[in-house]
Amino acid sequence: MLETESKPVTCYKAPPITEAVVEMHFGDVLSESARKRTSGKVARFYPTEVQEGLINLQLNPAARKAEFIDEDKWLKRATEDQTEILLIKSNVLTWSQLAPYATWDQFSERIRRDIDVIAVRPRRIVTRIGMRYINRIDIPASGDSVGQYEGYLQGGISMPPIIPPPSAYTWHYETRHEDVPCRSVIKSATVIPIVPNTNAIMLDIDLIADVVPARFEEMWELLQQLRHLKNTLFESIITDKAREIFSS
């Protein structure tokens, strides 16, 4: 097993995290009224509430028929500054933290607090947990945007030398881990820069544990391990050049 307390955590002055997400899937399904009750319990922490949903539209051109189906509906609770978000779905709770991201301790305390308030334990059974950190690395523009990303990320695309460095790229890497029982989906791509005089690359680390211990404290420990693995992956993918950006 990975040691969750073995390494000091690197805290950056300007962490590149644009969104951190923790998701819990449950074995049971909440009715609409139960979702509303759940939303009411956390209203004091998240004053704004919006109903969101997905609509599935099926078109059959041959029959000239279109059918709209409400695929899913959920309640989105958020803090007044919209950086702390809780999605209450029929069988999923999603905690999202937008930038500015402070610390894992702060984020996990919020999750723990909500779990206690919602009274997830001991009735509901968690069937899957996930963690996702979406980072945007703002690279100072040098005038030549071609092929800059290799200096900031260890991972990348290996191409024959005859092919010039990329002006844009996307890569996607899925693997299963042994130390922590989960799979990871790591993606990176050039994205549209938002900060003036920069080029931007995205690094998205997504960890999914499909087998979750039944006991809550063990599940919570698994979440800590996912977070540790996420940090290990992130730190092993970025370079010192990237670290300089987050530290300044």
Next chain:
Amino acid sequence: MSSAPELTLKAFNPADRIHPVKGGTVGSALPAPPVSFQLSQGETRISTPFPPPAKKSMEERLFEALVAAKVRTSLVAMHLHGGVRDKIFAQLNRLHDADEWPEGDEPLKLESFKTFLRFLLLFEPELRPSLGLSPDGNLLAAWVKEENRLMLEFCELNRVSWLVVREDANTFPERGSGVSTVDRLPEVLAPYRPEDWISRG
């Protein structure tokens, strides 16, 4: 004769805009674009806000404009220091007070706010401006120092309308105005010494 294939439009998770993953991933809470389509062989995906925009009240529109601005700010929040974000949010909240909203006015346009954020990142003004809103939803910023004024209207596509009134001792009051891109503002305003308004020193 083969029958025409049925076209299925599935919900499109914008967080997976790069590549859909089999077996599912962790979803993002970031809002979907107003309506998006993704066309591929045999499958089309669509997402839309819920409920449809046509049914929204003014209160809902004010709320959504604020949410959009705050979420947009989160994308650059790691580069905003010294409580800038909180001060902007406090002003935006005041500007969008539903009780004092003039009938017919538009809430803040996201495109205008994007231009404003770009301005903040480029200039890093030490002195915060007073913020206002034009009737059509463009963000206004004003720095006033005695008789001297710098006023900016942030428009879409990084365009900025600017107005300067500068009154130095022993000279006739000088006025200037124009339209520029936010990136060109430092050069365009340089003759008026904008640092006198936006810097503490």
